[in-house]
Amino acid sequence: MSISYALSDTAVMTGRVLKQVLRSLDTIITVLLMPVAMLLAMNYVLGGAMDLGGMGTADYMLPGVLIICVLSGVAYTAYRLYVDVQKGIFERFHSMPIAKSSILGGHVLTSILTNAVSIVATTAVGLLVGFRPQAGVGGWLLAALLILLFIAAMTWISVFFGLITKSVETVSVFSYLLMGLTFTSSAFAPVESMPAALAAFARYQPMTPIADSLRLLLLGEPAGTSLSIALAWCIAITATFWLLSITAYGKRQR
Amino acid sequence: MVPAIEVSELRKRFKAARGASVEVLQGVSLTVEVGEIFALLGSNGAGKTTMIRILTTLLKADAGTTRICGFDVAGQGQQVRESISLTGQFAAVDDILTGRENLMLIARLRHLADPQAEATRLLDQFGLTDAADKPLATYSGGMRRRLDLAMSMIGDPRVIFLDEPTTGLDPQARLAVWNTVRQMSESGVTVFLTTQYLEEADGLADRIAILHHGVIAAQGTAAQLKRLAPPPKLALTFAEQSDLASASALFSAYPTTTEALTLTIQTDGSVRQTTSILQELEAAGIAATFAQQPPTLEEAYLTIVGEEAS
Numbered sequence: 123m124s125i126s127y128a129l130s131d132t133a134v135m136t137g138r139v140l141k142q143v144l145r146s147l148d149t150i151i152t153v154l155l156m157p158v159a160m161l162l163a164m165n166y167v168l169g170g171a172m173d174l175g176g177m178g179t180a181d182y183m184l185p186g187v188l189i190i191c192v193l194s195g196v197a198y199t200a201y202r203l204y205v206d207v208q209k210g211i212f213e214r215f216h217s218m219p220i221a222k223s224s225i226l227g228g229h230v231l232t233s234i235l236t237n238a239v240s241i242v243a244t245t246a247v248g249l250l251v252g253f254r255p256q257a258g259v260g261g262w263l264l265a266a267l268l269i270l271l272f273i274a275a276m277t278w279i280s281v282f283f284g285l286i287t288k289s290v291e292t293v294s295v296f297s298y299l300l301m302g303l304t305f306t307s308s309a310f311a312p313v314e315s316m317p318a319a320l321a322a323f324a325r326y327q328p329m330t331p332i333a334d335s336l337r338l339l340l341l342g343e344p345a346g347t348s349l350s351i352a353l354a355w356c357i358a359i360t361a362t363f364w365l366l367s368i369t370a371y372g373k374r375q376r
Numbered sequence: 377m378v379p380a381i382e383v384s385e386l387r388k389r390f391k392a393a394r395g396a397s398v399e400v401l402q403g404v405s406l407t408v409e410v411g412e413i414f415a416l417l418g419s420n421g422a423g424k425t426t427m428i429r430i431l432t433t434l435l436k437a438d439a440g441t442t443r444i445c446g447f448d449v450a451g452q453g454q455q456v457r458e459s460i461s462l463t464g465q466f467a468a469v470d471d472i473l474t475g476r477e478n479l480m481l482i483a484r485l486r487h488l489a490d491p492q493a494e495a496t497r498l499l500d501q502f503g504l505t506d507a508a509d510k511p512l513a514t515y516s517g518g519m520r521r522r523l524d525l526a527m528s529m530i531g532d533p534r535v536i537f538l539d540e541p542t543t544g545l546d547p548q549a550r551l552a553v554w555n556t557v558r559q560m561s562e563s564g565v566t567v568f569l570t571t572q573y574l575e576e577a578d579g580l581a582d583r584i585a586i587l588h589h590g591v592i593a594a595q596g597t598a599a600q601l602k603r604l605a606p607p608p609k610l611a612l613t614f615a616e617q618s619d620l621a622s623a624s625a626l627f628s629a630y631p632t633t634t635e636a637l638t639l640t641i642q643t644d645g646s647v648r649q650t651t652s653i654l655q656e657l658e659a660a661g662i663a664a665t666f667a668q669q670p671p672t673l674e675e676a677y678l679t680i681v682g683e684e685a686s
Contacts, residue, residue, distance in 0.1 A: 127487065134484045142472045210468035214527075217432040217462035217537075219454055220485045 128221035135228025136235075142202060143236050149198050153236065157191035157244040164310065165251050172311065180252040184245070185336035186309030189329060190301060191244050192237050192273050196280035197297035199233040203284025204293045226281060226371065233277040234270070241269055256342030264349070265339040271356035272332055276300070278363035285370045300329075309333040328355035378446040380535050380566035381408035381431065386440035388426055400426050402590030403440070408583075410534075413557060413567045415581035417574065417677070422587045424570035425465060428539045431568070432462045445534055461533035465540050467524040469512055475499065475523050476508045479530065486531035494530060502526040502556065518549025525556050536560060538569040542576060554580050578673045588681045598673055605671035605679050607645025610653060612664045613638045619662045626660055627653065640669070 143149050161180070164187060169179030206212050206229075215225050245253070257265065279296060287293040304310075306320060307329035313321050324330050331352040335345040345352075388401040400423040408414040418424045429435035431442055433453045441448065447455040469478050476495050483491035499508045502522045507515060515523065521541065528536055541557065542550040557580060561567050571577055577584045578598045585595035594601055614620045614637050623639050624632065630653075631642040643649050650668075657664060 130487070131485060134481065138470065138473070138481055141477070142470075145472050210464040210466050211470060213429075213434055213464050214462060214468040215485070216434055217457060217460065218482075218485055219457040 128223060131221040131224035132227045132231065135224045136231045137228075139202060139228045139232035140235070143198070143232060146198075153191070153195045153198065153240045154243055156194055157187050157240060158247045160190060161187045161244060161248060162251065168310075173315070174312065178252055178254060180248055181254060181341060182337065183310060184248045184253050184340070185333040186304060186307075187248070188241055188244060188269065188336065189272070189304050189309055189333060191240050192269075192276050193297050193300050193304065195237040195240055196233060196273075196276045197294035199229060199277055200280035200284035200287070200293050200296070201290075202232075203229050203281060204287055204290065207285060208290075226367070229284075230274075230277055230281065233280065234273050237273045237277070238270070241273075255340045257340050258342060261339045261342055264345070265336055268332070268336060268339070268349070268352060268356070271353065271360065275356045275359035275363070278360050278367055282363045282367045282370060285367060303327055304329045304333075307333055328352070328359070331355065377410055379407050379443075380410045380412070380445060381406070381414070381568060382441075382443040383407070383427075383431070384441045386427075386430065386442060387438045388423075388430065388435070389438055390426075399590055401430075401437070404587070404590070404592055405440075406585050406592055406595060408566060408568055410566055411561065411564055412582045413561050413569070413580055415577035415584045416568070416570045416587055417572070417577045417584055418570070418587035419572060419681075423590060424572075424587060425539055427587070428462070428537050428568075428570060432460060432537050433457055434462075459533060460535045460537060461528040461531070462537045463524050463528045463539065463541060465543065467517075467520040469520055469523055469527070471512045474509050474511055475504050475515070475519075478512070478523060479527060482527045482530045488531065498526040498529060501529075516549070518545055518552055521545060521549065521553055522556065525553070525560075529560065533565065535566045535568060538567065540570055540572065542571070542573065550576075574673045574677055584673075586677065586680055594676075594680045601676045601680075602671050602673055603676075605673075605676035607643055608671060609669040610641045610643050610650060611638050611667045611669055612641070612657070613666070614662070614664050619664065622660065623657065623662055623664065626656060626662075 161183065164183040165179050169183070172179070174182045203226075212225065216222075249255075255262075279300070283293065283296045307313075307324050307327060309329055313324045313330065316324055331348045332355065335349040335352040338345040338348065383404055383406050386401050386404040387399065389397050389399045392398045404423075404427065406414075406416075416424050416427060426435065430437045431444065431449065433449050433456050436450065441450075443449070444456045445459045447459065449456050470481065473481065476499060479495035479498055480491045483494045488494050495508075499505045502525065504519065504523060504526065507519060512520065512523070525538075525541070528538075538557070542553050545553065554576070557567055557569070569581070581598070583595065583597055584601060586593045586601070594604060612623060614623065617637065620634070620637055620639060624634065627639070627641055633640045641653060643653070654666065
């Protein structure tokens with residue numbers, strides 16, 4: 123199996139999954155409009171009622187909205203994989219002389235591409251409603267790197283659940299749980315404003331350093347240890363769920 | 377010539393609940409020659425799909441050897457996959473794509489030089505040209521199955537595996553699939569199919585193997601298997617209920633069944649016994665018409681697997 127075949131197979135698979143995304147109005151509405159609606163709600167409905175230490179509401183909320191944006195996007199990644207597994211499309215691909223890596227690869231690449239697009243779109247709307255980034259080139263690049271790693275981490279979680287889930291009702295439960303994690307982090311409210319027990323939880327879960335460092339990077343401030351912790355979480359989650367996914371995937375052949 | 381499929385002493389055990397395990401395949405052996413249509417017949421849960429999954433490299437066997445076109449499924453998976461194509465139990469087609477796009481997807485993955493031309497050719501061959509550019513959501517069950525089969529023909533596979541190709545199809549669509557399978561076979565492809573329908577195995581397959589309790593309980597042509605069934609029966613039909621009662625008493629020594637005004641007697645198939653039955657009837661002065669019932673594949677099947685399977 124030559125590398126050029128592997129690349130061509132992956133391109134064909136990615137093209138297929140991308141077509142699925144572009145033809146699903148439901149997916150497009152959820153991953154493009156929902157984050158925007160949420161941004162508007164956070165900004166205009168909740169924003170006025172919150173004390174963010176003088177920081178602009180959009181400036182504070184945008185990282186959290188981007189996180190939710192990715193989480194709602196990867197719910198569809200898991201669903202598409204689930205459908206492929208259940209309908210026997212994976213079996214058909216597996217019985218063909220194609221590069222095995224292209225089968226999951228098509229889903230992973232599509233997930234990263236579509237999430238990147240919705241991140242850019244949401245950030246653009248953020249600029250319209252008062253998000254005022256102060257980041258230099260380095261800050262933007264680091265923020266982009268962090269969000270890409272975050273998308274990769276969440277994508278591999280979704281791949282795992284797409285592979286192991288047995289019913290369509292539960293295939294995106296993981297995404298709601300992760301959204302719950304986001305709402306109990308510093309993404310939408312400062313940790314200091316939370317009750318002590320919740321604040322302790324918020325401080326040590328991954329969404330807090332991810333939201334904090336994205337916010338600091340975009341506002342042109344040094345993100346320091348928060349960024350290192352955020353990157354470490356993303357890499358650890360990616361590695362763990364990549365391994366779990368590959369194992370779950372291989373199990374289908376034993 | 378190297379057989380298309382050679383299976384020897386194949387074993388596969390699955391974990392069941394509470395630490396127990398079930399050996400679904402307990403030493404299956406069979407050979408399929410090039411160009412044959414071979415049917416693996418068995419009830420639900422007999423292990424037919426497990427067989428197909430092992431033969432198509434999707435599942436590893438615990439023991440035994442399997443060769444497809446001379447290639448070992450365990451050690452030469454890639455060569456096996458280059459020689460075969462699989463149509464699973466449920467039409468594995470992408471609902472969001474059109475028929476043409478589904479075909480082109482497979483053609484691209486098989487690295488054909490002109491996927492567009494191949495798609496057009498197959499759409500025509502499988503009678504799907506009119507629906508080519510419609511999304512699959514508008515396809516009937518039969519059309520989806522035809523597309524599924526068309527996708528399996530891409531890349532000129534030498535052996536095609538069909539797992540229950542007509543399950544869930546209406547009679548008309550079933551006939552269309554049978555015709556398609558015959559066409560495939562005429563082009564020189566070897567077809568290995570599983571089915572739970574006796575008439576499908578009987579009408580379609582050159583040879584049949586019956587998978588029962590993890591082993592091949594019998595294999596051969598439909599005619600050979602029918603010889604395993606009980607000999608022909610003699611059906612006597614009477615005009616009056618009283619005649620039926622008298623005849624039943626007269627032939628109480630034979631195994632018989634009664635339905636409406638017909639008494640069916642299991643004979644040993646000999647001329648002598650049949651003649652003697654008819655003479656006895658005539659001597660007793662009972663008027664009747666008679667018909668001889670040749671054995672069916674269903675009877676052969678029930679003889680082989682035992683009545684429990686019915």
